[in-house]
Amino acid sequence: MYLTNTNKKLSLLFVLPIAWLCSFSLVLIFFVTLVLVSFGKQGSQYKYSIFSSKPLVLGIMTSTTENGDPRAIKIDEIFKKYNCPMAGLGEVFVREADKNNIPYWVVASIAFQESSCGKKVPYVDDNSSYNAWGWAVYGDQVKTFDSWEHGISVVSQYMDEKFFSKGITDLCEIMKIYTPPSKGSWCKGVGFFGEEIHEFESPEN
Numbered sequence: 001m002y003l004t005n006t007n008k009k010l011s012l013l014f015v016l017p018i019a020w021l022c023s024f025s026l027v028l029i030f031f032v033t034l035v036l037v038s039f040g041k042q043g044s045q046y047k048y049s050i051f052s053s054k055p056l057v058l059g060i061m062t063s064t065t066e067n068g069d070p071r072a073i074k075i076d077e078i079f080k081k082y083n084c085p086m087a088g089l090g091e092v093f094v095r096e097a098d099k100n101n102i103p104y105w106v107v108a109s110i111a112f113q114e115s116s117c118g119k120k121v122p123y124v125d126d127n128s129s130y131n132a133w134g135w136a137v138y139g140d141q142v143k144t145f146d147s148w149e150h151g152i153s154v155v156s157q158y159m160d161e162k163f164f165s166k167g168i169t170d171l172c173e174i175m176k177i178y179t180p181p182s183k184g185s186w187c188k189g190v191g192f193f194g195e196e197i198h199e200f201e202s203p204e205n
Contacts, residue, residue: 069094071104074200078193079108084117086132086148096153100160105197107133107156112193113186118148134179 072090079087086108097104108117114134115121122129122142129144133155136143145151163174171187171194179186 074197075105075108078197078200079117082112082117084111084119086111086118089148089152092149092152093156096156100156100164102156102159102164103194105194106159106190107152108197109190109194110134110155113189 069091072094075090075093076088079090093108094104097107111117111132115132118132121132122137124142124144127144129142130148130151131137131143131145132148132151135151135155135158145154159174162177163169168174168177171190172184175182175184175187175190
């Protein structure tokens, strides 16, 4: 009888920790699953994906809808979000990008980086230069355009002739020629706004 009771006690000493460990594991798994599900729901509420691991697509998206080119809509909506003076010119950016075989978001993104999307442009004789891209601006020398549309056309053509037609598509490589003193800040900024435009989802989606 003594040996039997001893065996039972020994069995309990082994069984109880194992049962406790199993219970704890189940609770832990349930808690982790709950946290992951909650995090996923919160993440789905965001409409913008900034600096994601997915690289920007440098090709040209050509699909259109009955309500207009979705690329132009993306640019217009982002410009509205930031109260840009160039809001409403999405179609011009896209048209000039397609004409020059460059990514549709590049010239718009440079405008963000160089002039806060047209809010901070040089003035010549109290007149706006319409130069939102810091293009051909050296000290007191300022390149002026007749309008935003004119500037978009000229800069788009320049980006093609100087970079994209020669296979130079990396923003940091473009920076070395376009604005060498930046030391990385320029290409990061242009990439930031480029991805915000590219990844934009309208509230209706």
